[in-house]
Amino acid sequence: xxxxxxxxxxxxxxxxxxxxxxxxxxxxxxxxxxxxxxxxxxxxxxxxxxxxxxxxxxxxxxxxxxxxxxxxxxxxxxxxxxxxxxxxxxxxxxxxxxxxxxxxxxxxxxxxxxxxxxxxxxxxx
Amino acid sequence: xxxxxxxxxxxxxxxxxxxxxxxxxxxxxxxxxxxxxxxxxxxxxxxxxxxxxxxxxxxxxxxxxxxxxxxxxxxxxxxxxxxxxxxxxxxxxxxxxxxxxxxxxxxxxxxxxxxxxxxxxxxxx
Numbered sequence: 001x002x003x004x005x006x007x008x009x010x011x012x013x014x015x016x017x018x019x020x021x022x023x024x025x026x027x028x029x030x031x032x033x034x035x036x037x038x039x040x041x042x043x044x045x046x047x048x049x050x051x052x053x054x055x056x057x058x059x060x061x062x063x064x065x066x067x068x069x070x071x072x073x074x075x076x077x078x079x080x081x082x083x084x085x086x087x088x089x090x091x092x093x094x095x096x097x098x099x100x101x102x103x104x105x106x107x108x109x110x111x112x113x114x115x116x117x118x119x120x121x122x123x124x125x
Numbered sequence: 126x127x128x129x130x131x132x133x134x135x136x137x138x139x140x141x142x143x144x145x146x147x148x149x150x151x152x153x154x155x156x157x158x159x160x161x162x163x164x165x166x167x168x169x170x171x172x173x174x175x176x177x178x179x180x181x182x183x184x185x186x187x188x189x190x191x192x193x194x195x196x197x198x199x200x201x202x203x204x205x206x207x208x209x210x211x212x213x214x215x216x217x218x219x220x221x222x223x224x225x226x227x228x229x230x231x232x233x234x235x236x237x238x239x240x241x242x243x244x245x246x247x248x249x250x
Contacts, residue, residue, distance in 0.1 A: 042176070044169040051167070051203065059204045066208035070195065078176065079184045082207035083191035089214035096221035103228035110235045117242060 027064040042071040152189040167196040
């Protein structure tokens with residue numbers, strides 16, 4: 001149960017009594033209905049319970065944050081969810097790698113030109 | 126139901142009769158128990174049904190692929206799931222952008238050196 005003795009967001013949304021040992025209370029405070037509604041909509045209460053119990057207590061906060069992120073991504077993009085974000089980032093990585101390879105090739109060429117100019121003691125424009 | 130009249134993977138796993146109109150049959154063929162087991166474990170049958178029905182028929186194949194990917198990521202990494210992959214890619218993008226900025230700065234400097242050398246008609250090593 002949350003510090004101010006009001007039920008946590010999950011118990012409020014599911015209309016049940018919030019006990020001292022409520023699994024969700026530390027991560028979904030009373031005023032945080034939206035986040036719980038999102039994870040509940042995508043994963044369901046029973047799966048959420050199982051997933052949180054499978055994670056060590058000290059990592060449950062991080063697990064909840066990632067589940068909330070994932071649920072929001074799925075609601076925003078029902079076809080691709082988080083995978084849409086991953087695809088876009090992979091495209092961005094690939095594009096940046098290409099640009100970096102081009103830039104490094106240009107640097108190599110310019111270094112060779114400079115070395116050539118040094119060896120020949122000058123240039124004739 | 127799948128083409129060979131055997132129940133689809135979801136109906137096989139949930140031990141139910143696979144009808145002609147089974148929502149899952151086109152995406153989870155009879156021999157694909159693993160993928161359905163993964164999405165079932167993470168999202169649950171009822172949520173999966175809702176999520177698939179919310180997506181136009183022609184996009185359901187893509188939605189299933191992204192849900193399978195997401196479920197596998199969550200099973201491999203129960204704390205961060207797909208969000209762990211996104212974080213790593215964001216770090217990679219940021220690192221590549223820095224390297225690209227350094228390379229472009231080097232190119233600018235070398236171009237200025239070359240211009241200087243052209244203007245001065247040569248160099249004195």
